[in-house]
């Protein structure tokens with residue numbers, strides 16, 4: 242389960258305050274101190290923690306709690322609402338183009354889970370939204386990446402557009418769009434190249450693909466288990482490419498939750514989906530409120 246380390250700790254902190262018939266300023270101070278430590282230990286961005294604690298304190302010492310009949314529970318409600326808000330509040334929707342196909346460009350570092358997530362997303366769109374996506378293999382630098390996407394396509398029984406490793410990724414993306422129009426595929430999911438680190442060549446190529454196909458969504462795929470590194474990667478991609486949302490993978494193995502809790506606040510881009518396992522049906526729309534409830538129990 243995601244976040245169990247953080248959840249355990251926060252739930253223990255909250256238990257101390259739940260039943261209180263009266264909550265003093267001292268109680269709030271102790272509670273926020275423990276929440277602060279738990280979040281920092283979970284690898285949540287320092288500034289994000291600072292701002293969050295300030296907001297929780299202001300509200301928890303304010304009227305809405307002090308005048309409530311169940312102040313202990315009211316404090317927990319405040320913490321839950323603030324955690325949810327931190328992760329984006331409302332669940333964000335996936336774009337639909339006025340004229341199909343809707344184009345989704347997938348970006349991210351190698352190993353983050355981009356290819357798997359492209360397949361998962363295609364599967365999600367078919368299952369939950371009755372769409373017929375075309376997957377596009379635009380990672381021409383690793384022959385294995387193309388094979389991998391083709392295998393994913395076979396497993397799902399979905400078409401994969403590829404032109405081998407000799408073609409130019411921009412041409413591939415453009416031709417794929419034409420093909421999707423001919424074949425009436427209403428979504429096009431472009432699996433782009435990843436590298437081990439953020440570098441100029443990678444960004445240039447992604448920029449060119451983006452300019453050529455004008456995607457409706459640019460999703461950055463990041464590995465939740467890398468904590469603040471994932472946040473830094475998201476920041477660089479957003480600065481250089483202007484992403485529209487994040488897919489957080491490997492949340493199933495992330496006991497801490499640092500990336501999930503920091504990315505929206507740092508980049509101002511929502512987490513749209515979470516990867517919860519290796520299988521192609523293990524992708525979930527990201528619900529900030531549900532996540533906050535899961536963390537606080």
Ligand code: GDP
Pocket residue numbers: 349350351352353354355356357358435489490491492493494515516517518519
């Ligand atoms: P890419 O290099 O970014 O295209 O990454 P891949 O799609 O090849 O994924 C790298 C590894 O991460 C593979 O072993 C995937 O099965 C695994 N993976 C991807 N998403 C998830 C996830 O949500 N949970 C878990 N546990 N593993 C994942």
